[in-house]
Amino acid sequence: MKEYNGKVRVVFKNMVVHPQVMNAHLAGCAAGRQKKFAQFKAAWWEKGFKARKMDDASIEEIAKGVGLDMARFKTDKDSDYCKNLIQGDMAELQKFKVNSTPTFFVNGTHVGGALPKESFKQMIDEKLKTAESADYYDKVIMATGDKQFRSKKDPKK
Amino acid sequence: MKSIASLLFAAALFAGCQNESKLDGSGGGNLEARVKKLEETNAKYAEALDFLQKVYGQQKQQQQAQEDSEPAPDAMFAVDVKPSVEANLVEGPATGAQVTIVEAWDFA
Numbered sequence: 001m002k003e004y005n006g007k008v009r010v011v012f013k014n015m016v017v018h019p020q021v022m023n024a025h026l027a028g029c030a031a032g033r034q035k036k037f038a039q040f041k042a043a044w045w046e047k048g049f050k051a052r053k054m055d056d057a058s059i060e061e062i063a064k065g066v067g068l069d070m071a072r073f074k075t076d077k078d079s080d081y082c083k084n085l086i087q088g089d090m091a092e093l094q095k096f097k098v099n100s101t102p103t104f105f106v107n108g109t110h111v112g113g114a115l116p117k118e119s120f121k122q123m124i125d126e127k128l129k130t131a132e133s134a135d136y137y138d139k140v141i142m143a144t145g146d147k148q149f150r151s152k153k154d155p156k157k
Numbered sequence: 158m159k160s161i162a163s164l165l166f167a168a169a170l171f172a173g174c175q176n177e178s179k180l181d182g183s184g185g186g187n188l189e190a191r192v193k194k195l196e197e198t199n200a201k202y203a204e205a206l207d208f209l210q211k212v213y214g215q216q217k218q219q220q221q222a223q224e225d226s227e228p229a230p231d232a233m234f235a236v237d238v239k240p241s242v243e244a245n246l247v248e249g250p251a252t253g254a255q256v257t258i259v260e261a262w263d264f265a
Binding site: 001004006007009010011013015016017018020021024025029032033035037044048049085088089092093097098101102103104105106107109124127128131132133136137141142143144145146149150151152153156 | 227232246249251256
């Protein structure tokens with residue numbers, strides 16, 4: 001990511017496959033409200049998921065550890081905003097028949113599952129050649145792309 | 158030469174007429190017996206054929222489902238990222254990136 005000097009961004013969309021981590025998703029949203037989603041995510045993998053500590057108390061401990069304002073964190077975590085965000089993400093992903101994680105879309109191209117780093121890099125480099133402007137995603141992909149899943153049997157409209 | 162050829166042709170014709178129908182031939186018995194035997198054989202393998210038919214049907218369905226779920230290679234999926242960007246669920250710049258990777262993400 002860093003080597004691309006701001007030319008690449010990763011946007012995370014919540015896809016709750018395992019209901020037992022729903023609270024972690026809400027917490028991730030709350031961390032995002034304080035612009036600390038990436039830090040929370042990294043800490044979650046180490047101290048939550050890998051340590052098999054996924055209960056509310058552990059989530060709060062992780063949130064505290066990354067320096068979140070805890071009063072605000074709790075309010076945001078329980079808010080309709082975060083619930084709606086997660087539901088909205090899942091509804092959006094459903095339109096594209098996403099049913100497992102990780103699933104990626106690289107400038108609109110579907111990638112099912114994790115790829116080796118080199119393959120990902122190659123794909124990003126290819127996309128950089130064709131994406132002329134910084135608002136390419138909005139101007140080209142959102143404006144002209146497929147708004148829902150299209151299988152290899154469906155012709156391009 | 159011509160007479161030899163005619164003789165051979167006549168012999169072949171005669172031999173052809175002498176051949177019994179394969180239905181009445183070496184399998185033993187008459188036509189009814191042979192049909193009965195075929196029916197018995199068919200009944201004997203009916204269950205296996207039925208099973209194979211079911212397996213074939215299932216495999217075809219699976220293949221169909223797989224084809225239905227494979228994205229078109231030329232598809233460019235316009236996943237709406239605006240709510241996620243507004244919620245700061247982004248790594249890298251929120252705006253101004255040439256390449257946007259959308260990751261469907263689970264915390265487990």
